[in-house]
Amino acid sequence: MSRKAMRRTASIVAATALLAGGLAVGAGTAAAAGSADLGSAGSSDTATPPAEQKPHSATKKTDNISVTKKVVGDGTVAPGQKVTYRTVISVPSGVDRLVNKITDFHPAGFEYVEGSAKINAWNVIGGQKETAVKPTVNAADNSVSVTEPFVGWLTSSIEAKTVTLEVSYLVPSSAKAGTALDSGVTFDVLGFLATQKFNPMGVFVTVRDANLVESVTGGSAELGLGSSEGGTGSAGSAIITDPAGFVADVISGVIKNGS
The missing domain is CATH 2.60.40.1290 (Immunoglobulin-like)
Known part of the structure; x- marks a missing residue:
């Protein structure tokens, strides 16, 4: 197998693993989105209880x-x-x-x-x-x-x-x-x-508590992951509303770079 083919195969394997993990994250986040605090995906016993929201x-x-x-x-x-x-x-x-x-x-x-x-x-x-x-x-x-x-x-x-x-x-x-x-x-x-x-x-x-994406990025608003029209930012919203599509885009980029 040529070096190019090996690199492409490795990229696809890595992307497949990412897809599985991404779907699991998306499912967990979607389940959490039914609560009053949309940002508490993956919350634990130490998470701050959502407060009654005042008018914004x-x-x-x-x-x-x-x-x-x-x-x-x-x-x-x-x-x-x-x-x-x-x-x-x-x-x-x-x-x-x-x-x-x-x-x-x-x-x-x-x-x-x-x-x-x-x-x-x-x-x-x-x-x-x-x-x-x-x-x-x-x-x-x-x-x-x-x-x-x-x-x-x-x-x-x-x-x-x-x-x-x-x-x-x-x-x-x-x-x-x-x-x-x-x-x-x-x-x-x-x-x-x-x-x-x-x-x-x-x-x-x-x-509110930081959501999954905000926690990973350490609160970097410059990356475009802060609160916005949708409340979580572009990447965070994509993971929550369409995890398969979000990860598929990542896979596409990985395969393209690996080819």
Whole structure:
């Protein structure tokens, strides 16, 4: 047998073993997903019991302005992982408004993820679009602020013009599973005499035990395995929802590299 054929055979054998192990992991994780804490796959007697989850979204109103803040995803995060907050300011009816500053208040100890701040707002050229922004980070009061340097971001009921701030943080590795941490937001409006304050706002992120993938990666949000829209990240979600497909993709890559 040639060296190339031997290497290909070894790759297939290794991949088959990986498939068996991956399916076992997926089955165990899927069984655990029926509980309130989706991240406790393979939990033991020492795992933290899931706490009753508090609201991870809230809407407040001031004058004719509505502001909604939410934790992106299922509202939970593991210690050392990334969590993203999204705040949307709109004008359901009445006169248009210009919002010139938004400040996101996060739980103490959370660390701003550099480059994560984005504003989605209406522009004269291009209409509603998203752009990256460089915020002012204030660790002393646990806040991240963005400012529109001119008159402000237009919010209007006409064509549903809104302004959205999205920002991400790393949760401390020392965060205790089972705790629910509140957050808030403030914003300034052109013509208003005072800053509009909703801090705290009743938007909680609930800390949970790390899931299998997060435990293996040691809480590396940079690898894309932190909490996201699905609550576990792309790789973690793939293992849970389609373990056979996930491992099959790995096998395909192994065989390709071995050929």
